[in-house]
Amino acid sequence: MENQDKIICSELFQKQRKVEVVLYPAVLAWKEIEKSSKRSSGTSESEHSQTVKVCEIVAVHKTEDEADAQARSHPKKINQPSQQYPYAFTVSYVRRTRQHLWCCADVTFHCADQQICEQWIQVANEQLSLLTNRPKNLLVYINPYGGKRRGERIYEQKVAPVFRRAGIFTDVIVTERANHARDHLKTEANLDDYDGVVCVGGDGMFSEILHGLVTRIQTDHGVDQNQPDAELVPCSLRIGIIPAGSTDCICFATQGTNDPVTSALHIVVGDSQPMDVCSVHHNGVFLKYSVSLLGYGFYGDVLTDSERNRWLGPARYDLSGFKTFLSHNYYGGTVSFLPADDNVGHPRDKLQCRSGCRICQHKHSSKDEHDEASEEKEKAAEDSDRGWSVIHGKFIAINSASMSCACPRSPKGLSPFAHLADGTTDLILVRKCSRLDFFRHLLRHTNNDDQFDHWFVEVHRVRKFRFQPGHPDLAPLEDASEHPESPDLSPISSLQETYDDRTAESSWNCDGEILHHTAIQVSVQCQLIRLFARGIEEQQDAEVAV
Ligand SMILES: CCCCCCCCCCCCC/C=C/[C@@H](O)[C@H](COP(=O)(O)O)NC(C)=O
Ligand SMILES: Nc1ncnc2c1ncn2[C@@H]1O[C@H](COP(=O)(O)OP(=O)(O)O)[C@@H](O)[C@H]1O
Ligand SMILES: [Ca+2]
Incomplete structure (x- = not known):
């Protein structure tokens, strides 16, 4: 930092203290100059220096407060230090408080000279205008x-x-x-x-x-x-x-x-945070996009039931979650998927997607370098059934998590090691099991145990998948929407024992919206959109040393 050119440096006043304020090309720093004699002997000057990255400055404004205005109109009466410095500017910047939580903090610098004050505002704003993103x-x-x-x-x-x-x-x-x-x-x-x-x-x-x-x-x-x-x-x-x-x-x-x-x-x-988007089709007709959860069975039923209780607000999910858990429905179907390349890791590899994630960056650069020949080859493989795995079974839940799906209810999420922008989704299959087993699985979403470590759960990192509802022992069913006469499959009716696990169908929860078809084809579109976000930061950023 010492070697970096200072852009502007002045002695100013901040809260009764004289400070040296320096704007470097990327950092604003200020520290107290006059050592107070009262200060304990062990305290060094540098401990009082504060820094803010220019890219985390929100704005630099002229400060208009009453004390300053008064000081300018009655220059002779002043005796308070801040009133000897009637010109002031305020820097608003990002301050990290608790983990991942940001607030907008202000620091005001006073000075005696109007020109210096205006120069600071001008130069700081010029620096900010260079941040074109x-x-x-x-x-x-x-x-x-x-x-x-x-x-x-x-x-x-x-x-x-x-x-x-x-x-x-x-x-x-x-x-x-x-x-x-x-x-x-x-x-x-x-x-x-x-x-x-x-x-x-x-x-x-x-x-x-x-x-x-x-x-x-x-x-x-x-x-x-x-x-x-x-x-x-x-x-x-x-x-x-x-x-x-x-x-x-x-x-x-x-x-x-x-x-x-x-x-x-x-x-x-x-x-800027790039993000994968899943496209969902039914028989070659576009249905929806999804960025977080595509869930059939448990999460589909929770959503269907919760829509009736929207007046409850967020608590509707607790009620519906409880009801759906008790009804303990399972659904027959066939899941086929195209596994992802090995270089994007595995859903249980314990590599979390964090700000500047290597796996997501690697995916991006390899996408750019993709030559047409290999793309052709890939397409051909995808069109045929080569490389696809097929699983028949009875499932309590089929979840596709394109990102961790962390939320306050489950801070580690449905798939804790899924990536935001790697071009894949984690396909989680929860097979028919006892209520107690399923409860144990759910509970592990809220503690440190591995929710995939159960005999009835399997998880695959995939680029594409398909689902066809239907009991594996029967001929495949047509789509539910084409069978309006199919029995009422709400969780309540199943509790009343009208539930027939051979014909039962759930619906897909697609980012919190119900899909109107159950037979779907899903394909991950790598980094289709960008958010104003940076991913989860590893830890509190250490103060920049100056
Ligand atoms: C024993 C207690 C166990 C509790 C386990 C909880 C696991 C929770 C995992 C939640 C994953 C939620 C994925 C996000 C889904 C949203 O898209 C969707 C819609 O959210 P919105 O209402 O639009 O904010 N919400 C739900 C509950 O389906
Ligand atoms: N003005 C509106 N009136 C009614 N519904 C709306 C309105 N604007 C948006 N919606 C719908 O409300 C639904 C729920 O919205 P969302 O913001 O996700 O809240 P929640 O997380 O509580 O479900 C969405 O499906 C959205 O399409
Ligand atoms: Ca992903």
């Missing part, structure tokens, strides 16, 4: 009915002030109905006006934004989403997530916390 214009969608219905308040009270401080322009749309945001993005929004889209809501609301944005980009580029093997065009706009839903697993798994201010700050500093 920061968004200037954002399109914000708020779901007023997500989670505890606090979306609008959360945005106005916690997020908007941070955006204002950072000088970001926003267009805000409070949705008036389900799919309002999706449809607006699909057809109306003028995407050229924005650097990003912000989603205030839960995983369901994120799903709307994802569909609106991805579909719009494909339409604009003439890509047919109905082709399961179409090469989709990645989105240039990043998506920011302000958590205001019930589970908020996409926010939690990409940031390590569900906190609106932390999310706002990741947006302001212009973070």
Whole structure:
């Protein structure tokens, strides 16, 4: 740091103390100059030096407070130190508080000379303007009915002030109905006006934004989403997530916390986290995209039941989880999958996806280098059934986790070592077992034990998979939606013993939305979108040494 050129250096005043403030090309540092005689002898000067990375400065503003204004109008009356320094500027910056939690802190520097003060503001802002990854214009969608219905308040009270401080322009749309945001993005929004889209809501609301944005980009580029093997065009706009839903697993798994201010700050500093997107097709017709959980059986039934109790807010999942657990349904079906290459690791390898993850980066560079010949070869292998594994059975749950799916309910998630951007999804098969066994499996989502270490659980890292419902001993069933006369399979009816495990079908929970088909083909689209996030940081960043 000593060798780096100082851009500007001044002696200023901060809270009654004289400080030397230095702006280096990447770091702002300040430390007390005059040693107080009262200070205990062991304390060295450097312990009082503080640093902030320029890339984590939110804004540098002229400070207008009453004391300063007074000092300027009555220069003779002043005797307090800060009033001898009537000009001031405030630096707002990211401060890490508890793990993964960020807040916006302010430090104000006073000085006697107006010119110096203005020079500081100008030079600091010039440095900030060099950070070209920061968004200037954002399109914000708020779901007023997500989670505890606090979306609008959360945005106005916690997020908007941070955006204002950072000088970001926003267009805000409070949705008036389900799919309002999706449809607006699909057809109306003028995407050229924005650097990003912000989603205030839960995983369901994120799903709307994802569909609106991805579909719009494909339409604009003439890509047919109905082709399961179409090469989709990645989105240039990043998506920011302000958590205001019930589970908020996409926010939690990409940031390590569900906190609106932390999310706002990741947006302001212009973070970028690529993310895989699964495309889901039924008989060659596009159904949905998914970024977190595709769950059949247990999580499908929980979601179906919970929709009836939406008035309960986030607690509806506890009630439905309990009911679904008691009904203990299992479903016949055939799962086929195309395993991932070995170089992306294994769901039980204990390598967590963290900020700057090597596995996700490696995947990205190898994708760029992919030559056409090997791609052709791959396509041919995928089209035939070569390389595919097939598993028939009765399952309590079939889960595909494209990311860890960590959330406050399960801080390590459904697949703790899944990666955000490696082009794969972890396929977890939970076979028919006793209630007690399934309970033990569920419980391990909340403690340190390995939830895959059970005789009835297997997990595979895959690039594609297919599911066909139906009892393995019977001829494969057609899709449930084509059989409206099929018996009512709700958990309650199964408790009443009308449940027939040979014809029973569940539904797919696709990022918190129910799919209307059960026979599906899923394919992972590597790094199709980017979020204003950086993945979960390994530990608190140590202070930068100056
Ligand atoms: C004995 C107690 C055991 C508790 C085990 C809990 C395991 C929890 C794992 C949760 C994984 C959630 C994956 C995320 C799903 C969301 O997309 C979806 C929708 O979230 P949203 O309401 O839109 O925020 N939420 C649910 C519960 O299906
Ligand atoms: N204005 C609205 N009125 C009703 N539903 C809406 C509105 N805006 C969005 N939705 C829908 O609400 C559902 C749940 O939203 P979400 O924000 O994920 O909350 P939660 O996490 O509580 O489920 C989503 O499916 C979304 O499409
Ligand atoms: Ca993945």
